[in-house]
Amino acid sequence: MTTKEYNQCVADLSDGIFRFALKHLRDEYEAENVVQNTFEKLWVRKENVEMATAKAFLFKITYNNCIDILRKSNRSGSLEEVSEVHYSHSRQYSDAMEIVKKAVDNLPEAQKTAVMLRDYEGYDYRTIGEITGTTEAQVKINIFRARQFLKKYLKDLYAVI
Template sequence: MTRKEYNKTVDMYSGRLFGYVLKCLQNSEDASDIVQDVFERLWNHRKNVEVEKAKTWLYTTAHNALINFAKKKARMDLYGDNLPERSQETESRFEMKEIVDMVIDTLPPLQKSILLLRDLEGYHYDEIGEMLSISDSQVKVYLFRARRKIKQQLKEFTVLYDVSEQGKY
């Protein structure tokens, strides 16, 4: 990959890659750091990455970086260096987007990545499989499980919300 091809790759994929990482982390500073690190790795490996496969390489590297970030954060939480977390207290009314984001955050990292790549970014099953080094059928299974879990949790939330609202009147 030449310098010109690298710059074109950055222009083509940086926005969508940032959106994907941001959706996973819900923190723009951390997302920016990871995306910058991914593009730095691409630059360091540019001689080994074919231009046609740069997109797949970027998303695979970003996915692995997200998993490493989650593991590091979990270790820090275990040792008492808690990062600021969302408040557990919820207001009586949420906007639907906030509710869905909270539910998506509960998904395992692989399911979350697949769901975001498919539903947010619009990638096909084969592209996602290639990015995450899994088969198309595994992508479909994980996506089905993620959607089923979201649907179940949204149903539970709706029941809880309805019960709490009945007590107010």
């Protein structure tokens, strides 16, 4: 990868990387650090990274960074942690998209990662598996469970409203 290609990656992918980190960490400062760290690693390794694989490379680094940070701070969510409190907080949101955005925060990290890479980045199951170190089947199940949860979240909320 040349310097020009690296800069192209910055221009094209830094927003997505930042969004991905921000959604996981829910902390702008930490997310910015992850972006800096991720692109620094790309820069250091750019001779060995092809332009075609740069996006997956960046997301993999970002994912690993986020997981490390979340583990250290013991912040990762789980499905069991979703409580009525979360539902009640969501009443203020008026449309489904806002509700779903809020609900995504309550997903376990593996499901959140999978569904975000699928919907935001348009990755197939295989690539998501490569980024997260899981099988295609696991990725599909994670996305299914994430959508199941989001659907139930929406359904229950509408029932309350």
